[in-house]
Amino acid sequence: MSASPIKRLPALPAKRATIAEVALEAGVSKATVSRFLNHRERLLTPEIATRVEIAIAALAYSPSPMAQALKRGRSRLIGLVVADVTNPFSVAVLRGAEKACQQAGYLLMLFNLGNDSRRESEAIKALTAYQVEGFILNTLGRDAGAAADAARHGKPVVLVDRRHHDMQADFVSLDNAGAVRLGVAHLLKAGYRELLFVSEPISGVSSRMEREAAFRSVIGDSAAEAPDLHGNTFESTEGDSDGLDQALRSLRQRAQGRLPGVISSNAVVTLRVVAAMARLGWRFGAELGLVGFDDTEWSPYIGPGLTTIAQPTDELGRLAAGCLIERLKGLDLPPRQILLSGRLLARGSSVPVAPEAN
């Protein structure tokens, strides 16, 4: 055998071809090549055009976005800041946004806050430095100044799920009030009367505030329809399982003869309630009715199936990116607010069964 025993990869093409090299190869000026690329309308001599075309192909040339960004000020980059990539909702947004961006020829720069809202301004600074053309923000919105800065720099911003107080920006979110109404109505119809709204610590997060407020108001509005209806709210902190257990126990106590039901305000909380139920030895439907925000792939398989309010997450992500891209294309409108409806998926956790039945 004449082949060397160790296969070396073919010589490294090393660096990308530049416009200058293409120009040389085609025997034209850099400007001509640039024009061929950017101003297809202004026609070059067909003969020259083909020469350029061939040279480009031969050298496998593609322009450097970095250099373009430097020159044009536009980078074809979009900054995405998420509070917590671990959150399934954020991932859904990410997915939708990434897709829309790809289609529009944008690339996503990702910054994860790891739930540390103090890093929000750091994120925006870093991303701004890279000349991202706009932001998609799914953050706590506590450090509103940072985002406002971005907007002030003239970069379009779209907020997803969480509003920033006082900020002029497109906003894409679930119709929280409507969704809560859906959930409460469902529990009500199923016969649950003593309700508890369980949320992560509200602390200024707009979506949590909206959902809680909606809960209170729906409870009030339903007084006529169901005079024996009563509602409370509880903020569940990570790690404080005792607190949640206690809240659930007193919920049942308050219920007296009535059926106790819980609305959990997102998948994280739902899981906490599920864990609490396991600790308490209670069964969904029977000892406690449940409707949870966010439909997850595992919802149907917990106990008798968890009744959930599904968010159109994909759509939300796509719309967010879509909004942003429209702005980048020059759309100049006052800030829009896009609210999408949730969909209630009824499953076993919200159908009462005789507590002692098997």
Add this chain to the structure above:
Amino acid sequence: MSASPIKRLPALPAKRATIAEVALEAGVSKATVSRFLNHRERLLTPEIATRVEIAIAALAYSPSPMAQALKRGRSRLIGLVVADVTNPFSVAVLRGAEKACQQAGYLLMLFNLGNDSRRESEAIKALTAYQVEGFILNTLGRDAGAAADAARHGKPVVLVDRRHHDMQADFVSLDNAGAVRLGVAHLLKAGYRELLFVSEPISGVSSRMEREAAFRSVIGDSAAEAPDLHGNTFESTEGDSDGLDQALRSLRQRAQGRLPGVISSNAVVTLRVVAAMARLGWRFGAELGLVGFDDTEWSPYIGPGLTTIAQPTDELGRLAAGCLIERLKGLDLPPRQILLSGRLLARGSSVPVAPEAN
């Protein structure tokens, strides 16, 4: 009131300060400012240094990474390509990687393949164009050429979970063989004898191949220990629930008097098995033992609790990014292979109970 009823935000600082402006402000040359920033060791006259420092602060100057990248060739960007952001495993990698990158002062550019492996080379091209300094790849690895190209361009690459055939690159992954051994041993000890390994379509994906191969070999190796042990494998395709149901039914048939058990090769498959069980009306432990790859937050709450093999996902992500960053710092070693052990979390799905008991 003298204030206008409509609050306009304070005048827009518009564009970022440039090095030239800082130089002007400080009364020095651009070079001096640049040196102040980059070569802290070479000392400037203290007096000048402070002048520069003040000017920088006054203008809130920070250098443009774009311009730096253009000049230096280094961009402080890392490209992350994932097959599917929806996959919890990918998200974990993402999270770990993002964290490590942030700490090292790198930003992540994300490209999601949406499980379309044909886009792999597109992703790498796009990212390369932006001068990313290296790649973290968690892809199917079918289009190995694309990644190889990147490596050939001299960019370090680290592969996570999935090897690319024939590629010289750092590789970070679960110790698949060990994990399978763990799972089979556990089922064996629990008394299950007729086993089925259920995987997503193998089709050349290295981690799937390794797990399946390990399963076959462990079955073979255990013949002495458990002569009545028998094993089969099944590839479950998305949407084909009938196929899976059928496979499970024949598994039980083959089992005769022996206990039938399943090893599912990742969380996606586990969920499919869970769904199938629900359709068949079977209970974990009783009609079927289960050990599933990937521990998820919901695993403990499905049926009697799902026994899982937890991957150190966070660690994997961190290590992947860590490897890459070491290379970027100049580490020159032959490709490393880092294998981390899985951890078996025993729960109810792998403890047999009398099939007819309640």
Add this chain to the structure above:
DNA sequence: TTGTAAGCGTTATCAA
């Protein structure tokens, strides 16, 4: 120690 000037890969202005 500091400044001048060239150049990274583009695009845009202005002549030709």
Add this chain to the structure above:
DNA sequence: TTGATAACGCTTACAA
């Protein structure tokens, strides 16, 4: 229609 040439914001020889 095409080609020089000057930016874009930065780093880095080379001079001073």
